[in-house]
Amino acid sequence: YFQIRKILQTIHYQPCDWTLFSRTGLGGRFSRIPFIFPGRDYQWRKYQDFSALGSDIFVAAALAPTVSLNFQLADPDAIKEVIGSRARFPKPLELYKPLLFFGDNIVASEHNEWKRYRKISAPAFTEPNNKLVWDETIRVINDLFDNVWGNQDEITVDHILEVFMPATLFILSAAAFGRHIAWNDEVLPPSGHQMTFKGALYIVSHDYLFKMILPNWAMVLTQRLKKLNVAFDELERYMVEMIRDRKNRTADDIEPRYDLLNGLLDACEDDLGGDSKLTERELMGNIFVFLLAGHETTAHTLCFAFALLALYPKEQEKLYEEIKTVLPDGRLPTYEDANSLVFTNAILNEALRMFPPVNGIPKFSAEDTVLPMTNSSGEKVFVPVPKGSNITLHTPGLHYNPKYWPDPHTFNPSRFLGDWPRDAFLPFSGGVRSCLGRRFAELESIVALTMFFSKYRVEIKEEPQFAGETFEQKKERVLDTMPRLTITPVRIPLVFKRR
Numbered sequence: 001y002f003q004i005r006k007i008l009q010t011i012h013y014q015p016c017d018w019t020l021f022s023r024t025g026l027g028g029r030f031s032r033i034p035f036i037f038p039g040r041d042y043q044w045r046k047y048q049d050f051s052a053l054g055s056d057i058f059v060a061a062a063l064a065p066t067v068s069l070n071f072q073l074a075d076p077d078a079i080k081e082v083i084g085s086r087a088r089f090p091k092p093l094e095l096y097k098p099l100l101f102f103g104d105n106i107v108a109s110e111h112n113e114w115k116r117y118r119k120i121s122a123p124a125f126t127e128p129n130n131k132l133v134w135d136e137t138i139r140v141i142n143d144l145f146d147n148v149w150g151n152q153d154e155i156t157v158d159h160i161l162e163v164f165m166p167a168t169l170f171i172l173s174a175a176a177f178g179r180h181i182a183w184n185d186e187v188l189p190p191s192g193h194q195m196t197f198k199g200a201l202y203i204v205s206h207d208y209l210f211k212m213i214l215p216n217w218a219m220v221l222t223q224r225l226k227k228l229n230v231a232f233d234e235l236e237r238y239m240v241e242m243i244r245d246r247k248n249r250t251a252d253d254i255e256p257r258y259d260l261l262n263g264l265l266d267a268c269e270d271d272l273g274g275d276s277k278l279t280e281r282e283l284m285g286n287i288f289v290f291l292l293a294g295h296e297t298t299a300h301t302l303c304f305a306f307a308l309l310a311l312y313p314k315e316q317e318k319l320y321e322e323i324k325t326v327l328p329d330g331r332l333p334t335y336e337d338a339n340s341l342v343f344t345n346a347i348l349n350e351a352l353r354m355f356p357p358v359n360g361i362p363k364f365s366a367e368d369t370v371l372p373m374t375n376s377s378g379e380k381v382f383v384p385v386p387k388g389s390n391i392t393l394h395t396p397g398l399h400y401n402p403k404y405w406p407d408p409h410t411f412n413p414s415r416f417l418g419d420w421p422r423d424a425f426l427p428f429s430g431g432v433r434s435c436l437g438r439r440f441a442e443l444e445s446i447v448a449l450t451m452f453f454s455k456y457r458v459e460i461k462e463e464p465q466f467a468g469e470t471f472e473q474k475k476e477r478v479l480d481t482m483p484r485l486t487i488t489p490v491r492i493p494l495v496f497k498r499r
């Protein structure tokens, strides 16, 4: 009764999108049917629902599976308030349960447990680790150029994701686990293992979603699922071996290592002992979550950045001009160049604005409270939020909000040169729970952009079946997305022509 009364009161004062089924449950699995299902693409309708309802905060209200209110936020002040107060707006941990299968970890925790993980994890993301990310990205891309693409003048890639999923995985493997993987590595598993580390990592990072959504008994139903099960076991064993191996080293035989695993182990040792140490299970949980958080997100961002640059050759030429100026004589970028590549950074930001990989960040209200908002007449108002309401930081809604991003559907990296509305940009979340790997992802992307575009002119592959399409149709096709754990490109076929 109280829930229903709260709902009636709320929808009386706040614009509302009513559906029978909620967004987070079953309702998010089907196409939109007004008043029944919110639609699979509800998060990727960008600013559309806010515009239709005439407000930068609206309520998604549902009756099933339980009566619920979900405040959708595309207002920078409201979002700032939420990310600025972790105690008032914690994470709804039940949504993060699937991330616990390797062990408790920083992403799927709250309160004191999260504080402890953050305190131990944050020091691993150090300057030397950033430098390692930079160097490893160069190594992985050079390996691709030299040993896979060879001396060909033109390379056609049917879907650029086929390049960036392995590339980001190899970089992460080196920078997180300290294990180098080469593109052409095809060795037999070491004794006692059924799979190589690369094989296990590859399968887990591709198919982990099945493990998250299927019950254990279902994991033997197909060959693919059985293989996934073995890959999980194998990866776990490799991680245990790596952890024990590092712990057993003596002071003399350790050359300095700056990968994240080492950082976590060091932090455990340097710490006060007792509670501040991570157990082996927690170490694995955290390292595994770095793998998940850092792999697909970066790969997808690079895919969209490359697609946008292929669609907009003028912006690609501006990028090339910057690369020629900052890196004369075609030299490789050094870590010190990162801040001079201003336009390259702007391209990355614009790709993240238009295609934020994490497109909804869930929170809930731990108390009856209010959120500030600018209404359609430009006045500051306060929106009451009842205790227990779900809240979604609607990243695409914010990133396409025309009040802060004029002409939001246009690819215009220059909007990030000079002054830009920082509070209206949330690809890495914000506040104390912002992304720990932000610099990791940025550096990796900057190296990738400079190395590929200094060597190649990139175009969309011409295909006979699309011969008659207009630019707008081509853009829509190439930038098409699928709603998965992160926003996923459907197919981006590219041609790389040597400059």
Ligand code: HEM
Binding pocket: 106, 107, 118, 289, 290, 291, 293, 294, 295, 297, 298, 301, 356, 357, 358, 361, 362, 427, 428, 429, 432, 433, 434, 435, 436, 437, 438, 440, 441
């Ligand atoms: C373009 C790439 C990336 C994007 C867009 C991104 C985005 C995000 C977002 C939105 C969150 C908040 C999630 C939430 O509240 O549920 C987050 C958290 C996190 N990310 Fe990233 N991320 C990226 C790359 C990485 C990388 C490369 C790593 C590590 C190697 C990483 C590690 C983490 C961790 C550990 C957290 C949890 C922080 C905490 O809760 O205290 N991320 N990321």
